[in-house]
Amino acid sequence: MFNRISLHLCSILLFICLVGWIGSWKQSIRTGNDAYWKQEYDAAVNAYQTAVSEKPENPITYHNLGTAYYKIGNFRKASTAFQTSLLKGDIQNPADVHYNLGNAQFQLRDYTAAIKSYENTLHLNPHDSDAKHNLALARQLLKQQTMTQQQQKESGEKTEEAENDPTNLSKAETDQLLELLTKNENQQRQKILKQKLDSGYRRDKDW
Numbered sequence: 001m002f003n004r005i006s007l008h009l010c011s012i013l014l015f016i017c018l019v020g021w022i023g024s025w026k027q028s029i030r031t032g033n034d035a036y037w038k039q040e041y042d043a044a045v046n047a048y049q050t051a052v053s054e055k056p057e058n059p060i061t062y063h064n065l066g067t068a069y070y071k072i073g074n075f076r077k078a079s080t081a082f083q084t085s086l087l088k089g090d091i092q093n094p095a096d097v098h099y100n101l102g103n104a105q106f107q108l109r110d111y112t113a114a115i116k117s118y119e120n121t122l123h124l125n126p127h128d129s130d131a132k133h134n135l136a137l138a139r140q141l142l143k144q145q146t147m148t149q150q151q152q153k154e155s156g157e158k159t160e161e162a163e164n165d166p167t168n169l170s171k172a173e174t175d176q177l178l179e180l181l182t183k184n185e186n187q188q189r190q191k192i193l194k195q196k197l198d199s200g201y202r203r204d205k206d207w
Contacts, residue, residue: 025054025061032064036071044068059088063097070104079104095124099131106134109174111142141174 032047048065055061066081082101085091102117118135121128 025051025058028054029061029064032068036064036068039071041068041071045072057088059085059091059097061085062088063091063100066097066100066104070100070107075104075107079108095121095128095131098124099128099134102131102134102138106138109141109145111138111145114138115142 028047028051032044032051035041035043035047045065045068048061048068051058051061052065062081062085066078066085069075069078069081079101082097082104085097086094086101091097098117098120102114102121105111105114105117115135115138118131118138121131122135125131
């Protein structure tokens with residue numbers, strides 16, 4: 001009889017601890033969301049990192065962490081967080097995660113990876129007009145990047161930086177290409193898309 005009572009008490013304690021653990025994670029997510037919408041992105045990163053330590057297998061946590069990293073301009077960590085979110089699986093909005101990952105990769109000027117992410121977005125959501133436009137933009141920049149690299153190779157003027165980073169395209173060159181594309185396409189549409197890329201355009205649920 002004592003054994004049965006002890007087992008029952010242990011079950012109650014385990015349930016209490018589990019509820020507290022889940023509640024703590026939700027509180028961390030809530031704190032991160034509040035900080036995010038207040039534009040206190042460093043605080044949001046800290047809160048989401050706490051949530052990651054509490055539930056490291058939850059994809060939502062990594063997605064939210066990625067959006068906060070994006071906002072503070074740490075695109076490499078944002079990209080890693082989005083990729084981790086996708087690897088965890090069973091996320092409610094995979095198309096949006098792929099889209100946000102594409103934006104982070106775009107900012108890193110890894111246009112090949114960004115193209116793949118936007119294609120994954122469209123595979124899941126063929127009607128996503130933002131992903132279509134960003135995909136076209138990334139393809140155009142990759143084409144120009146490849147042409148520039150080929151010209152440098154042929155003329156023997158490839159810089160040491162380009163040799164160490166074959167995906168490198170200067171910010172000035174990128175801005176010039178964006179300006180050219182803006183002239184060729186609807187100007188207002190391109191302006192909105194560039195603003196979304198700069199801001200991270202967080203398309204996700206507020207958990």
